[in-house]
Amino acid sequence: MIPLLKYEITSLFWYISKLKAVYKQGGREAVKCFRNFGADTEEYEINCLDKLENLPECTEHEYLREEFEDSNEIGDICGEKWIFESEDMCEYYRLLQDLSQRKLITDDEYRFFDSEMTDYILHALVNKQYNDGGFHCHLDDGTMPDGYCHIEIYNYHDGSFGAFDAVCGIVAVFERYKERLKFLEEEFTVKDETEVK
Amino acid sequence: MELELKKDSFLDDVRNIRSVRRSKEQPERSEGFLYLHEAITGSLFDGKGFHVEDIDFSEFTYEDLEEYKDFYNSHLSERIRAAGLLFSAVEEAAAMFVPKNSFH
Numbered sequence: 001m002i003p004l005l006k007y008e009i010t011s012l013f014w015y016i017s018k019l020k021a022v023y024k025q026g027g028r029e030a031v032k033c034f035r036n037f038g039a040d041t042e043e044y045e046i047n048c049l050d051k052l053e054n055l056p057e058c059t060e061h062e063y064l065r066e067e068f069e070d071s072n073e074i075g076d077i078c079g080e081k082w083i084f085e086s087e088d089m090c091e092y093y094r095l096l097q098d099l100s101q102r103k104l105i106t107d108d109e110y111r112f113f114d115s116e117m118t119d120y121i122l123h124a125l126v127n128k129q130y131n132d133g134g135f136h137c138h139l140d141d142g143t144m145p146d147g148y149c150h151i152e153i154y155n156y157h158d159g160s161f162g163a164f165d166a167v168c169g170i171v172a173v174f175e176r177y178k179e180r181l182k183f184l185e186e187e188f189t190v191k192d193e194t195e196v197k
Numbered sequence: 198m199e200l201e202l203k204k205d206s207f208l209d210d211v212r213n214i215r216s217v218r219r220s221k222e223q224p225e226r227s228e229g230f231l232y233l234h235e236a237i238t239g240s241l242f243d244g245k246g247f248h249v250e251d252i253d254f255s256e257f258t259y260e261d262l263e264e265y266k267d268f269y270n271s272h273l274s275e276r277i278r279a280a281g282l283l284f285s286a287v288e289e290a291a292a293m294f295v296p297k298n299s300f301h
Binding site for chain 2: 007009010012013016017019020021023024031032034035036037038039
């Protein structure tokens, strides 16, 4: 049968629309992530759960189990957790702190660059999810004594989790860290070297 | 399930799914709109298959996509669904017919 007659491509438009929005916001790498996805959209969400774990920035994936007070009983699986990190992300926050400590940026500039990435994570990742407790995100910028630079996302099975949106968001976020790190390096470290001379 | 089809107009409708062009009878269509029709509907109609990597996201605007979705839903979707049902019915019927079961 002609492929057009087999697939419900109205839902395909929905996904293309999301990818267009991501592309428009500069998430080129996020769009490339789905290059092998075809016209059969029924597999998109399942394939994206696998894709999350296989992203290069993913360093850990584990299933979460119910916990019982005062019991050693192993509970049923109630969710999943992924940890993402990259050298660019860690260097971004390290460089911000360094520039601030050396007074090469003002306190306002530090807060601006810090909150800029937090806002982008909210916009590209968190706010694309349903708000029913199924999705949770935690950012650690590595600046606290016991912390290390990473992003955690959680999928709690008693709520909703958009795997496709999560992949788009995570890839776009790390692409943004790369771009903004490059900006900081070009804008402030070159100026620093010029002033030293 | 009953499906009423008029043969001549249905065949024209199916052919028209493939061909969406600017014409005096049709409103002005943007290049982005026509690109989407060729890249998605056209490719699938021609049996070429579809992958996201086949789409150049710089060739259309978000507004082109919204316009094409509306066009697809209002003009093409029902015809495609009807064609799909008809082809499925024909395929099922053909699968049931085997020479040894024919009666003279």
